[in-house]
Amino acid sequence: MAAAKVGDEELLARIGDVFRRYGYEGASLRELSAASGLEKASLYHRFPGGKEEMALAIVARAGEWLEANVFAPLRDLPAAQRVPRAAGKLREFYRNGELWCTLDVLTLSGSSDAIRAAVRGSYQAWVGAFARAAREAGLPAPEARARAQQAIIEIEGSLVISRVTGDPKIFLRVLQSLPARLTRV
Amino acid sequence: MAAAKVGDEELLARIGDVFRRYGYEGASLRELSAASGLEKASLYHRFPGGKEEMALAIVARAGEWLEANVFAPLRDLPAAQRVPRAAGKLREFYRNGELWCTLDVLTLSGSSDAIRAAVRGSYQAWVGAFARAAREAGLPAPEARARAQQAIIEIEGSLVISRVTGDPKIFLRVLQSLPARLTRV
DNA sequence: GTCTATAGCTTGATAGAC
DNA sequence: GTCTATCAAGCTATAGAC
Numbered sequence: 537m538a539a540a541k542v543g544d545e546e547l548l549a550r551i552g553d554v555f556r557r558y559g560y561e562g563a564s565l566r567e568l569s570a571a572s573g574l575e576k577a578s579l580y581h582r583f584p585g586g587k588e589e590m591a592l593a594i595v596a597r598a599g600e601w602l603e604a605n606v607f608a609p610l611r612d613l614p615a616a617q618r619v620p621r622a623a624g625k626l627r628e629f630y631r632n633g634e635l636w637c638t639l640d641v642l643t644l645s646g647s648s649d650a651i652r653a654a655v656r657g658s659y660q661a662w663v664g665a666f667a668r669a670a671r672e673a674g675l676p677a678p679e680a681r682a683r684a685q686q687a688i689i690e691i692e693g694s695l696v697i698s699r700v701t702g703d704p705k706i707f708l709r710v711l712q713s714l715p716a717r718l719t720r721v
Numbered sequence: 722m723a724a725a726k727v728g729d730e731e732l733l734a735r736i737g738d739v740f741r742r743y744g745y746e747g748a749s750l751r752e753l754s755a756a757s758g759l760e761k762a763s764l765y766h767r768f769p770g771g772k773e774e775m776a777l778a779i780v781a782r783a784g785e786w787l788e789a790n791v792f793a794p795l796r797d798l799p800a801a802q803r804v805p806r807a808a809g810k811l812r813e814f815y816r817n818g819e820l821w822c823t824l825d826v827l828t829l830s831g832s833s834d835a836i837r838a839a840v841r842g843s844y845q846a847w848v849g850a851f852a853r854a855a856r857e858a859g860l861p862a863p864e865a866r867a868r869a870q871q872a873i874i875e876i877e878g879s880l881v882i883s884r885v886t887g888d889p890k891i892f893l894r895v896l897q898s899l900p901a902r903l904t905r906v
Numbered sequence: 907g908t909c910t911a912t913a914g915c916t917t918g919a920t921a922g923a924c
Numbered sequence: 925g926t927c928t929a930t931c932a933a934g935c936t937a938t939a940g941a942c
Contacts, residue, residue: 693878
């Protein structure tokens with residue numbers, strides 16, 4: 537088979553940026569093509585299911601990235617480093633608050649049930665990982681789960697407000713509070 | 722002039738629902754027409770500036786509604802009733818968490834600078850009203866402002882997570898915590 | 907003020923050459 | 925695997941009758 541002009545990893549990253557800036561309806565194939573450097577027909581060769589398959593792929597990719605870079609360290613690192621490392625990687629994932637979340641931008645009416653189901657799965661994995669970290673920091677299970685959910689609420693909300701105000705510091709401040717939110721007994 | 726088939730108030734409410742469910746790009750004139758009961762040409766008679774003018778109008782209308790129903794009571798009611806009343810009206814505004822926020826859905830790339838500027842204005846009025854209430858509850862000004870911003874972050878975030886999970890209780894729980902968040906010294 | 911009809915463009919998606 | 929060319933359908937917006 538002929539060499540791909542752009543690797544799968546790079547391709548997913550580029551179209552992911554478009555979806556996360558424009559939302560599902562707003563992410564046109566023209567934008568996706570421009571951002572990826574591939575013509576529309578080439579995108580269809582990589583994603584025969586079209587735009588929906590692209591969106592599902594970037595949700596899956598985001599899930600893998602978070603698992604490797606955020607959730608795994610949250611399990612495996614020495615306790616004191618866990619949440620600070622997770623916060624640092626989330627900062628990277630959201631580009632200092634200048635790139636938004638699939639939970640937010642892919643769940644408006646207009647995206648398919650399959651996409652919303654995939655996004656819901658991402659959220660559940662995220663809550664699970666945060667709750668586990670909170671439990672292992674000594675919090676009782678129900679409290680740990682509540683803390684996890686609350687932390688994600690604040691991350692999502694701060695991304696929205698950073699977008700509205702154009703001020704990423706609002707998001708960054710929430711990230712800084714993450715260790716206290718998740719582990720302080 | 723001939724009688725309008727649907728009043729301005731009702732019209733703005735109906736197209737507002739569409740924008741808040743679908744976002745700016747997703748809110749097609751077909752949906753707006755179906756929801757309003759007016760043909761597309763009639764919508765253009767009411768809003769010569771087209772879809773952008775509709776979005777600006779619903780942002781302005783939301784601002785007026787919040788001023789009358791949330792911000793004014795927050796100034797004028799007896800202190801003990803202020804935040805509970807505001808929370809109740811916010812619950813109404815967001816239809817128990819089943820309708821989302823213009824701050825969120827109208828600010829993705831793809832909506833115009835004018836829309837984003839209008840939405841930013843809404844946010845500033847909201848922070849101002851919450852901060853004033855917090856000050857009048859006895860909190861120092863910087864702390865009051867931080868509390869106001871934090872409360873809005875949690876409302877926006879919980880709307881996102883309620884949408885993702887399909888569970889409005891997440892939003893309702895945040896609203897219940899509003900009095901403590903905004904006024905507890 | 908609302909309607910039907912339509913213009914002109916953009917969209918998501920496909921066919922087929924290289 | 926990528927491309928140019930093309931399609932039908934959807935989009936926003938307008939013209940003009942009633």
